[in-house]
Amino acid sequence: MSKTYQAIVIGAGPAGSSAALTMARAGLDVALVERGTFPGEKNMFGGVLHRLPSLEKIFPDFWERAPLERHIVKKGVTFMTGDSSFSTTIEAGNYDRPPYNGYTIFRPRFDRWLAEEAVAAGATLITRATVDELVLKNGKISGVSVLGRSGQLSAPVVVAADGVLSLTAKKAGLRQPSFDPAQMAVGVKALIDMPRETIDERFGLVRDQGFANEFVGVTSGVRGGGFLYTNYDSLSLGLVFHLASLRTSGKTPYDLLNAFMEQPQVAKMISGGRLQEYSAHLIPEGGYDMIPELFGDGILVAGDAAAFCNATGLNLEGINLASHSGVVAGEAVIAAHQAGDFSRQGLGIYKKLLDESYVIKDLKQARKAPHMLHNNRIYQEYPEMMCSFMENIYKIEGAPKQNVSKQFLKAAREKVGLGNLLADGFSAWRSL
Amino acid sequence: MNIDEIFDNTSFAIDRDPHIVLDYDICTGCDNRGCVNSCPARCYTWSEEEQKMTFVHDGCLECGTCYVVCHRNAFTRWRYPRGGFGVAYRMT
Numbered sequence: 001m002s003k004t005y006q007a008i009v010i011g012a013g014p015a016g017s018s019a020a021l022t023m024a025r026a027g028l029d030v031a032l033v034e035r036g037t038f039p040g041e042k043n044m045f046g047g048v049l050h051r052l053p054s055l056e057k058i059f060p061d062f063w064e065r066a067p068l069e070r071h072i073v074k075k076g077v078t079f080m081t082g083d084s085s086f087s088t089t090i091e092a093g094n095y096d097r098p099p100y101n102g103y104t105i106f107r108p109r110f111d112r113w114l115a116e117e118a119v120a121a122g123a124t125l126i127t128r129a130t131v132d133e134l135v136l137k138n139g140k141i142s143g144v145s146v147l148g149r150s151g152q153l154s155a156p157v158v159v160a161a162d163g164v165l166s167l168t169a170k171k172a173g174l175r176q177p178s179f180d181p182a183q184m185a186v187g188v189k190a191l192i193d194m195p196r197e198t199i200d201e202r203f204g205l206v207r208d209q210g211f212a213n214e215f216v217g218v219t220s221g222v223r224g225g226g227f228l229y230t231n232y233d234s235l236s237l238g239l240v241f242h243l244a245s246l247r248t249s250g251k252t253p254y255d256l257l258n259a260f261m262e263q264p265q266v267a268k269m270i271s272g273g274r275l276q277e278y279s280a281h282l283i284p285e286g287g288y289d290m291i292p293e294l295f296g297d298g299i300l301v302a303g304d305a306a307a308f309c310n311a312t313g314l315n316l317e318g319i320n321l322a323s324h325s326g327v328v329a330g331e332a333v334i335a336a337h338q339a340g341d342f343s344r345q346g347l348g349i350y351k352k353l354l355d356e357s358y359v360i361k362d363l364k365q366a367r368k369a370p371h372m373l374h375n376n377r378i379y380q381e382y383p384e385m386m387c388s389f390m391e392n393i394y395k396i397e398g399a400p401k402q403n404v405s406k407q408f409l410k411a412a413r414e415k416v417g418l419g420n421l422l423a424d425g426f427s428a429w430r431s432l
Numbered sequence: 433m434n435i436d437e438i439f440d441n442t443s444f445a446i447d448r449d450p451h452i453v454l455d456y457d458i459c460t461g462c463d464n465r466g467c468v469n470s471c472p473a474r475c476y477t478w479s480e481e482e483q484k485m486t487f488v489h490d491g492c493l494e495c496g497t498c499y500v501v502c503h504r505n506a507f508t509r510w511r512y513p514r515g516g517f518g519v520a521y522r523m524t
Contacts, residue, residue: 035515037445042494044524106523128515148514165496167511179500181466186497188472190433191524236524247466247501254435254472261433275433278441279524280472280495 002151005031005124007333008144009159010131010168012039014319015303015326016161017114018055022330024121025058028337031153032115032123033144035130040111044279046187046227046238048072048102048212049110050320054327059117063099067109069231070210071100074203077314078265079383080217080226085265086383086390087213096209104210104229104236126153131162134171134299140342141172141298156342159300159329161322164282166292166305174301175292181243182374183286185224185311188253189238190261192273196233202269203230214314217383218260222249223376226260228269235270237261240283242374253280283318285311287370288363294354295332295347302329310362312369321359328353372427377416382424385415435474438491447517450489451509452498458506459485466501493519 007023009016012034020032036042049068056062073096076089095101119125130147135154143154160168164184169175203211215226223245229236239257246253260266284290284307291307294300302308303322310317332350336342354360389411393404402410412421433441459465460483467476473491476498478484499510512518 035512037516037520041520042518044521108521108523130512130515132511146515147511165499178505181500181503184500186470186472186495189524234523243470243497243500247464247470250469252435252469252472252474254433254474258433275441277522277524278433278438279519279521280493280497282496282500 001146001149002154003031004154005029006155006337007031007157007159008033008153008155009161010144011161011163011303011305012115012118012125013043013111013161013163013303013322014114015305015322015329016159017111017118018323018326019159019161019302019330019333020123021058021114021118021121022327023333024118024123026330026334027122028334030123031155032118032125033129033131033146033153034115034125034127037128038108038112039115039125039127040108043107043111044187044189044281045107045318046189046229046236046240047316047318048229049105050102050317051099052320052323054324058327067105067113069104069106070205070208071096072102072104072212073205073209074211076211076213078213078215079386080215080263080265081384081387083264084387084391086386089213102212104212104231106231131168134158134168157298157300157333157336157347159302159326159333160305161302161326161329162305164284164304166301169292169301169305172296172299174294174296174299180286181247183284183290183370184243185240185283185285186243186246186253186280187238187240187283188257188280189236189278190257190275191277191279192235192237192270193276194233194235194270194273198272199230199233199235205230215260216378217380218263218266219379220251220256220259221376221380222246222251222256223374223379225379234276235273237266237270242285245376283311284309285370287311288360288367289370291363294351295344297344298342298347300329300332300347300350302326308359308363310366312366312373317362324357324359325354328357368430375424375427377420377424381416385411388415438473442491442493443520443522444491445517445520446490447513449514451511451513451518452487452489452492452507453509454485454487454506455508456485458504462504462506464503467498470497470501472497
C-alpha cells in the first residue's frame with residue numbers, strides 16, 4: 001500500500017470530505033483516508049445540520065442533493081424536573097420556507113454522501129484505514145502509515161480531520177498532550193423507531209416539517225442537557241454530559257438516559273417507539289480557549305480536531321464549522337501547491353482565512369460561555385425554580401393570590417437563593 | 433434500554449486485538465476511577481472485593497470518554513481499532 005498524492009486528508013467526516021472536495025475540484029490528487037468501512041460509520045451527533053455557506057458556494061444545488069431528513073420549523077427549550085416541565089417553543093413561518101434554517105440528518109448517510117461527492121470530484125477515498133503514524137523525512141511530514149498495513153501514503157501536506165481526539169494533531173505536537181475533562185462533553189443517544197404519521201401528529205408537523213427540542217434539568221444535577229430531534233420515521237433522543245462533572249458524579253450515562261426516557265412527559269413523547277440504535281460520541285465544548293495550533297510544517301487541523309464546535313447552550317453548531325474549516329484548509333493547500341511552499345509559513349493563510357470567518361469570530365464572541373455553563377445550578381436548581389414558579393402561577397385554589405413578583409422571589413429563594421440568582425444573572429449577562 | 437443488551441441495538445465487528453490496553457496496577461491505585469461510571473458502554477468494571485479493574489473492549493463505542501477522564505494515564509495503548517473493525521453505526 002504505497003502511493004504518493006499531492007495531499008492526504010485524515011478522516012472522511014464533514015471537515016475532511018469538504019477539504020478533499022475543495023482540493024479535488026482544483027485538480028489536486030488527494031487521498032481521503034477513513035477508518036470506517038464507509039464514511040460516517042463511526043459518526044453520530046445529536047443535532048441539526050445548519051446552513052453551510054461554504055459548501056453551498058461549491059454546489060448551489062447542495063440542499064436538493066444531500067440526503068436530509070426533516071427541516072426544522074419548530075425549536076423548543078424545556079426546563080424539566082422529575083415530574084414537571086416548562087417549555088417554550090418558537091415556530092416561525094420563515095423556518096418553513098427555503099432556504100431552511102436546519103435539517104435533521106443521519107450521519108452514516110450524510111457523511112457517506114459528502115465523501116462520495118469528493119470522490120466524484122476526483123479524490124481517492126481509502127476506507128478501512130486507521131492512520132497510525134505521521135511519517136517524517138528530514139524532519140518534514142512526508143505522509144502517513146496505516147495500522148495493520150505495510151508501506152505508506154506519501155504527500156507533502158496532511159489535513160488532520162480525524163475528529164475530536166485528533167491523535168494526529170497530538171503526534172504533530174499541535175495540541176496539548178492530554179485533554180481537560182472540563183472542556184469535553186459526551187453525548188449518548190437512543191434512536192427510536194416511530195411511524196411517520198405518529199411523529200407528525202404527536203409533534204404537530206406536516207409534510208417534511210421537523211421539531212428540535214433541548215432539555216435542561218434532566219441530568220440529575222450532572223452538568224449537561226437533553227435533546228429530542230425528529231427524523232422522518234424516528235426520534236433521536238439523548239443526553240450530553242460535561243465530563244468533569246460526570247466523572248465525579250458516580251452516575252452512568254445509560255442510567256441517566258433511562259431515567260430521562262421514563263420521565264412522564266418524555267415517556268409520552270416516545271411512547272410506542274422501539275429502540276433501534278444506541279450511540280455515543282465526544283463533543284469538544286471548550287470553545288475558543290480549546291483551539292489547538294491550527295497549522296504546522298506540512299499539516300493543518302480542521303473540524304472537531306480543531307475544537308471547532310460552538311455549544312453555547314441554545315444553538316449547537318459543529319458540522320457547519322467543520323465543513324467551513326475543511327473548505328478553507330483545502331484552499332490553503334491549493335495555495336501552498338501553487339507556491340510550492342508547505343512550511344508553516346506557506347500554510348499560514350489557513351489561520352488568516354479562518355480568523356476572518358464566522359468560525360473563529362463566533363467562537364471568540366462566545367469565549368466566556370463555556371465558563372458560564374459550568375454553573376451547576378443551571379442543571380437542577382433553575383429548572384426546578386422555573387417549574388415551581390409556573391406551576392404556582394396557574395394554581396387556583398380559592399385562596400388570595402400573591403402577586404407575580406412575590407411568587408417569583410419565593411420560588412427563587414426556595415430553589416436557588418437570591419444571592420445566587422443575582423450573581424448568576426450578572427455572569428450570564430456578561431457572557432452574552 | 434438495557435446497557436447489557438448493547439449488542440442487540442448497535443453492531444460491532446470485534447477485533448481480537450484490543451485497541452485499548454490498560455495497566456491494571458495503575459487502576460488499582462487510582463483514587464477516582466471515573467472511567468467506570470462515565471463509559472457510556474460500561475466497558476470498565478471495578479470489583480471492590482478483589483480490588484481489581486476489568487476492561488472489555490467488545491462493546492466499545494470509540495467515543496474517547498475514558499481517554500479524557502483517566503487522569504492517571506493508565507493506558508499502555510489507546511488507539512482506534514484497525515480499519516474495518518469496531519462499532520458500526522447504521523442510521524444514527
